[in-house]
Amino acid sequence: MPVKSKLQAYKDVSVKQWNDWTWQLDNRLSTVDDIVRVLNPSRNIIEGMEAVAKNFKLSITPYYASLIDMQSAYCPIKSQAIPTFEEGDSQENDFTDPLEEDRDSPVPGLTHRYPDRVLLLVTDVCSMYCRHCTRRRMVGQEDRTFNPRQFQQAVDYIAAHEEVRDIVISGGDPLMLSDRKLEKILRALRAIPHVEIIRLGTRLPVVLPQRITPSLIKMLRQFHPIYISTHFNHSKEITPESSKACTMLADGGFPISNQTVLLRGVNDCPHVIKELNQKLLTIRVRPYYLFQCDLSRGISHFRTSLGRGIQIIESLRGHTSGLAVPTFVVDLPGGGGKVPVMPNYCLSSSDDKTVLRNFEGAITVYQEPHSWESVCGHDEACSNEKNKAKAGPAMLMSNPRMVLEPHKRQLGRRIVKK
Ligand code: SF4
Numbered sequence: 350m351p352v353k354s355k356l357q358a359y360k361d362v363s364v365k366q367w368n369d370w371t372w373q374l375d376n377r378l379s380t381v382d383d384i385v386r387v388l389n390p391s392r393n394i395i396e397g398m399e400a401v402a403k404n405f406k407l408s409i410t411p412y413y414a415s416l417i418d419m420q421s422a423y424c425p426i427k428s429q430a431i432p433t434f435e436e437g438d439s440q441e442n443d444f445t446d447p448l449e450e451d452r453d454s455p456v457p458g459l460t461h462r463y464p465d466r467v468l469l470l471v472t473d474v475c476s477m478y479c480r481h482c483t484r485r486r487m488v489g490q491e492d493r494t495f496n497p498r499q500f501q502q503a504v505d506y507i508a509a510h511e512e513v514r515d516i517v518i519s520g521g522d523p524l525m526l527s528d529r530k531l532e533k534i535l536r537a538l539r540a541i542p543h544v545e546i547i548r549l550g551t552r553l554p555v556v557l558p559q560r561i562t563p564s565l566i567k568m569l570r571q572f573h574p575i576y577i578s579t580h581f582n583h584s585k586e587i588t589p590e591s592s593k594a595c596t597m598l599a600d601g602g603f604p605i606s607n608q609t610v611l612l613r614g615v616n617d618c619p620h621v622i623k624e625l626n627q628k629l630l631t632i633r634v635r636p637y638y639l640f641q642c643d644l645s646r647g648i649s650h651f652r653t654s655l656g657r658g659i660q661i662i663e664s665l666r667g668h669t670s671g672l673a674v675p676t677f678v679v680d681l682p683g684g685g686g687k688v689p690v691m692p693n694y695c696l697s698s699s700d701d702k703t704v705l706r707n708f709e710g711a712i713t714v715y716q717e718p719h720s721w722e723s724v725c726g727h728d729e730a731c732s733n734e735k736n737k738a739k740a741g742p743a744m745l746m747s748n749p750r751m752v753l754e755p756h757k758r759q760l761g762r763r764i765v766k767k
Contacts (some may be wrong), residue, residue, distance in 0.1 A: 366687035449684030606637035619664035667708025
């Protein structure tokens with residue numbers, strides 16, 4: 350039986366082929382000619398794609414291409430998938446590696462920035478190359494896939510660092526690896542006693558939902574607790590196929606959270622984000638982060654002001670359930686990490702009163718307790734060295750030190766390499 354697609358190019362494709370993720374991969378649109386043949390874009394779009402294709406990879410799965418409305422100037426799927434001339438623009442403050450992930454990399458493919466967690470990049474390959482990708486310096490540039498020698502170095506590093514309890518596996522897209530390779534990776538990481546949780550960062554439930562197969566779920570279930578971080582940017586990406594993929598993951602016991610990037614012309618609107626987040630909850634995906642677009646070279650046309658993100662959170666908090674309100678964060682250029690940014694709800698404060706405002710603008714006083722005895726120092730958790738803050742204001746609050754000076758490494762980051 351042929352698949353139902355509005356695209357003429359797929360009229361002879363069977364439902365079985367369409368639902369097979371390997372068919373989707375083998376038939377990716379990865380050249381300008383492929384995109385012209387399937388989507389019939391205008392001359393101007395073709396010229397833009399030709400200009401970009403010289404420097405950055407193209408790839409769109411047939412499934413994701415079938416969601417594109419080529420006639421619409423505001424199609425959010427088109428904007429994320431089809432390159433434009435603007436990718437050649439470079440602003441004064443754009444960087445190749447704005448988050449300095451390479452600098453915090455003790456061994457290739459591993460970033461250790463935060464005290465108790467690491468980022469492990471296991472492949473450079475994605476099924477689709479998102480036009481707003483912040484890792485465009487590496488993703489898709491050479492299509493390097495899993496490197497066992499490099500992976501062993503990362504495993505040895507993690508095993509030697511007992512403070513690492515949480516591993517984020519990303520790439521590229523880790524679900525681009527075969528079940529067999531992924532199983533090898535997960536088995537090696539699970540063998541490290543101090544690794545408590547593993548997170549898989551993947552966009553495949555959105556752009557290649559066919560990849561979520563019963564055999565993948567069965568394999569992953571051996572290594573619980575595993576969390577899935579995915580990347581929906583618009584409610585148009587919530588289709589029967591992506592909903593089914595998320596349902597399979599949720600039924601497999603994998604909590605799913607979503608990281609949306611705030612993108613000009615795609616979702617930079619309170620109504621669009623509200624609809625996205627509410628719909629995500631219906632497919633058991635929890636909105637987790639709303640990211641300010643990074644300062645990566647070639648994506649400045651997607652950037653909005655920080656104020657727009659704050660406005661979006663203002664329009665969500667109190668106006669819809671808290672589960673639909675993500676944390677708006679800026680990943681600081683220079684490797685400073687994620688900083689939450691939000692409207693100000695605390696208006697003023699004294700020893701005994703704090704003045705707060707709610708989403709409707711009502712201003713209320715919260716009467717502070719006069720005194721209380723804290724559990725702090727009496728609970729077993731308080732004597733565990735692992736739980737003590739080792740940096741920042743949190744450390745100052747429980748430490749005789751009075752002054753916090755940036756570490757030399759942080760000072761160096763003020764001069765960021767372009
Ligand atoms: S899936 Fe993620 S890593 Fe891959 S191109 Fe898209 S944003 Fe970049």
